Amino acid sequence: MSSPYYLRYYDPPEHLQRYILVLFHFYSTKKDVSDRNPGAHPQLILCPQGTGGMRFPDGRYDRLGRVNLAGGMSTAIPFDVSGPWHTIGATLSPLGWAALTGVPLRDHMDRFFDPEELLGPEITSFADDVNERYLSGELSGQATGYALCDWIAERLKPIKPEHEALIEQTLDWLGKSLNPPLEGLYERMSYSRRQTERLVERYFGSPPAALARKYRAIRAAALLAQPKLSDRTQAIIAAAFHDRPHMVHEISRYCAHTPTRLGGDEDPILVTLLQMKNFQRLQLFNNIK
Template identity: 50%
Template sequence: MPSLFSLTYYDPPPELARHVLALFHFEWDEPAIADRHPGALGQLVLFPYGSGHLHMGAEPAAIRGDAHMLAGFETAAPFTMDGPWHAIGASLSPLGWAALTGEPANTHFNRFIPAGSLIGPEINDFAADLNVRYRAGDLSGKQACDLLAQWIAPRLTEQRAQHERLIEYTFRWLGSSLNPDVDLLFAGLDYSRRQSERLVTRYFGLAPVALARKYRAVRAASLLAQPELTDEGEAEIASAFYDQPHMIREIRRYCGYTPTRLGGPGEPLFQAMLRMKNLERLKDFRRIG
């Protein structure tokens, strides 16, 4: 069966590596699309084609316009789109979200947000122009991603040095294992436990315990979505949960489905996004200290 969509990732320029985890170009040319978004980290995304709805509250929320942002979702977010649907985007680290928006992540969770309302009207003009050029065939997906990175770079603001260290340490803590020790996080931060919880929530959108729980489920689902699960990956998953029913419950809670490897169908785009480079980048932060 031919693939329904294409999803290509590009590394950001080295000077953006702390703020942008990956650039991506996405195409799905079906007329009607339904899937889920894991919402593990923030994004700035341009839609040359496609509009639809996010289904998280009592009423569907419209997704339409040239540029959107998301800070993250507590659980996987179901959405429907009228295709064709194309996207040019940047997956943002927590530092990248803060430096680009100046806003706490936790106050913007669980929704797609018109980008102009967060980062100013310049993004609307930029996105409208880029999307027109893309639709005309004047820009490839890679060229559009490069232009997006160039637009982002001069608009990143500096954060307090102590807060940057907190973000980087928390990111390393998250990547240290599938089930990181919360006490180890607090021991490595230069704040009281209460201050640490408040700041982690501000930059990551969730308090440390909830954050670790979500990432455990998303990363376990990511490993299970791989065509070949290594013995090391299988052992890591087994040690992170009490038993298989516990693992299935947690993945279903945070991802909305049972992994294909365990007998569930799984949405195709969601499966692909679980293999996103932004999750893979957690491996770069394994060592705490």
């Protein structure tokens, strides 16, 4: 029996790879889909077909539109969709979010909202056009993704060079280990400790300690979802947590599953969302695998 799910990732054009981590094309033939989104990164998402939404911890239910902008999630968020469901999107880096929207990510976490709020009405007219062309068969999922890239590229704005350097330094710090010490971040910055915390929260959505905690759990889950792990990688994961109950608690918080369930067939959407291309683009596995 063929799978009711289809997922394909595409690399963005080389000149956009600092801004867009990956393009994705997903569809499901199932009538009803429910899962959880770990949502580590912001996304701009086209939804040509399907209806549904996401339920947030405060009880708010955000409905999916034909085009959606998500700033990233602080924990795994449940969603439900009535299908068939088709979606094409771009996962944004911290630099990409800042250059596209011009607003602090910290103020737009845990939301799935109408992108006209930040990108203007032209995003809706663009989405209506490409969604229709996709559904008619004129555009493939890949071609729709590249059209989205072109739309984004024309609207990227420069940010302060010193802030761009802070983003790169923060990513370098995160990539040193699954559990990078906070002092290692502050030592490399030209800002005070408090200024560093404010700027990291502005561009990454969370202050440094919370950011490291979330990325530790999601990266560990991404590794554990792989079919084979080396002894070295298993040891690195184990060393990043106090003990196994701590690891189970953290992965459950940010991915909504225990490590024993990762990589199984029960939640194929979550497993695909834990794919590692996003982290590889940000060079967050350099010293881990």
